[in-house]
Amino acid sequence: MKGHLDTGALNADVWAHDKYAYVGVWSATCPATGVKVVDYHNLSHPRLVSRLQNDEGTSAEDVVVRRVSTPEFTGDLAVTGIQVCGDVEDPVFRGLQFFDVTDPRHPAELGRWTAPEFSVGCHEVDLVQRPDGMVLAGCSNLFAEQINGTGEVVLVDATDPNEPGTAGDWAIGADLGVDPGATDQNLGCFPASFDHSVRFVDQGLSVYGSYWDFGAVLLDITEPSAPSFVSTADIAPPDEDGDVHSVVRAGDTLLVNPEDFSPVDCPDEDFGAWGEVHLFDVSDPAAPALEGTFSTPNSRTLRQDGFYSVHNTEVAKGSQAFSSWYSDGIVWWDYRHPSDPVMRGQFVPPAAEDETGTFPTVAIVWGVFLDRQRNLVLASDMNSGLWILRPRALGNF
Template identity: 35%
Template sequence: MKKKQLLNLTLAGALTFSLIPATAFAHDELGGGGEKGENLEGAELSVPLLEGTKNVGHWKEVAAVELQEVKDGVKNSTGDVYSHKGYAYLGTHSANGGEGGVRVFDMKDPANPKEVASFAHHEGTWQEKVIVKSVNTPDFKGDLAAVSVQKMETGSDATGGFLLYDVTDPENPEKLGFWEDTSGARGTHELYLTVQNGKPYVLTANCYADYYSHGEQMDVHLVDVSDPAKPESIYQFDPRDHIEEVSDDNYDGYNWTDEDGISRAAFAHSVMTDNNGETAYLSYWDLGTIILDIKDPENPVYLGRTDFAPTVQGAAHSSTLAKGGNVLIETREVFGPVREGFESAYGYTMIYDIKDKANPTPLSSFKTDFTETIPGGATVHDPKVRGNTLYLSHYSGGVRAVDITDPANPVETGAYIPSRSNIWGVYVDRNYVLASDMGQGLKVLQKTPDNDAPTESE
């Protein structure tokens, strides 16, 4: 790979509040420092912390709604959050046996979200990710939802993969189809539904599929869902076939020894595409963010990937785009900041110039110094961009807003931290921001018209 750079960041000021120590739950059964967050506990605040300057100075928490119990006495925790045509869709995580499905909220009045439906309650699994798009094919016309399905336990009799639902009427979802991951791993952890030239496709991130199937099935599938009743996998991405530094000699589908002789974890954690569905971005943990040209979906072309300095833990977790697709935002999730031979750092955000996708060029990094204030929840999680503002979900660190007008000089401009914050996902829609709080449900921030509005909740 062409570079081995590590950029420094001017640290944002630390928050000053007390923290109740917490443990964390990892979904990575292979031991490579995988995703955590289920049992994190944030600060015990009497009111939410909500402060900001540019672009976020007039946000206000207008709603905090817990999920309804779909099973008597069972409280589900939230996964990711998405919004489409005035409805919010919340996936659910694995707490209390999973099977929480996707929750649908009517957002006509953002200050009073109404949970109006739930769907995708797949036995023995949890449903973390949901994406909704409007599609029009000979077999289906309407709003299509793709939902990730991941087994509670590897090797169980449950089936993992993804579900497809008709949510044209969001209050009455109808099941259309199911795509099964047959690798022997847990199923689809994250996914992305995209539309290319009118044709819908789902990209999967089936963590450890390559490893568990001994190379028979790959982590990333590109699935044609033009007929949602008959989803068809048309392509699988094998890093050994495309990346010079990866071969059978140094990679078994999970364990990878890089060109510096450093043992790393490499698996597909998350996937996304640009707006027209022609370029895919695969968050591949210590292999970085892999960029594919998918204009011909059956024959994608490897373009390039981001890279890490030998002292950086890696952990490319999620990504998003800015500046018309010329800038890549890469979040790296690291809960264990101390590892022999590596820099001491929780997971942070990298920003790249990708005008030349074969050579992603680091522009800057963004860190928030939580080392003392939030020792159990300091890592970044997921990114979203609206205009020149980057929104980051940060577990116990809440939601962080970052001005990226100059991507080479990101500046934190706002923070939203509910009491006992455990923010998994964030999504920006119209004049409000949605945040999924794992233990507490849906949080809604909305712009206030009053220029003299307080910058901290009262």
């Protein structure tokens, strides 16, 4: 462990850019503390230096920062996903906020994209500048198709972040004819099909939408106004719950993270253990093929003294995976042989009390980010804040 900063309670995802970390804030008691910007030039003494402020009544869980250059804006651009904490009819902004973080100590809000009326808002987000110069932001608008009939994989043109606008959207009902509320693919402890996450690939010419129960959906977005379905990497079967939380693609391998809470949410039902990461061969993007799975010893159990589901995964050096695994902390594993991946290391932060009283006093690591310039792993724990780690014997990322 190289450094730690207690950033308060209800920490969500983590991103880093140019030796500054960005830690989101979860909903729960809806503290609206904003995305916390942490200077970690000095690894042993990281410092909170500013915030990307969200509105009261909202959460700002996910954040992405990229260096972009367009006729309208050149610099470091941050996008945060804003959701309403309460009822979707509450009169608060939800959607995307864009910030100029070229000087992270003095961020400046540039513009906002407002989600359709009565939406939950943007849960997870992504940001990319494509080869054609367009800057695209991605928004997973939870349950939007069932709430108001709008798209759930939403593409926002942020080429001019002062005036972002909808570029296109996609949903399984409107575009595949699959009723998200009634499909027989809804199964397990939490039977529902909705887009939980977005992840750009192919330099922003394709995007994955991580659909709970329906699978990891790959879309061709060469024309953002007309996303085209390519394939689905479906984890059920063999997974009993099928709750696809997020994905990462490295080379020809797609790693699918299911967020499975059935051991605590449905303890009296037979929905299996905490689950595992699924690895797919996507050398043919139209025909993903399951190659193997990886799980920790705890995630193969039904234990209830913590939360042992995977949340997010990032990849270094082609086959070295680092996963945020809630109460299993950060898990380092090797999938050079996808059918037989092995665990290489683990860091579990000490249990910390949640000052809001929402969570028990256990490790709950939500986010993971790889600082490839400094060969560091950043982790965000919901109770204890930001952790800065360096894997031993891995070398340059």
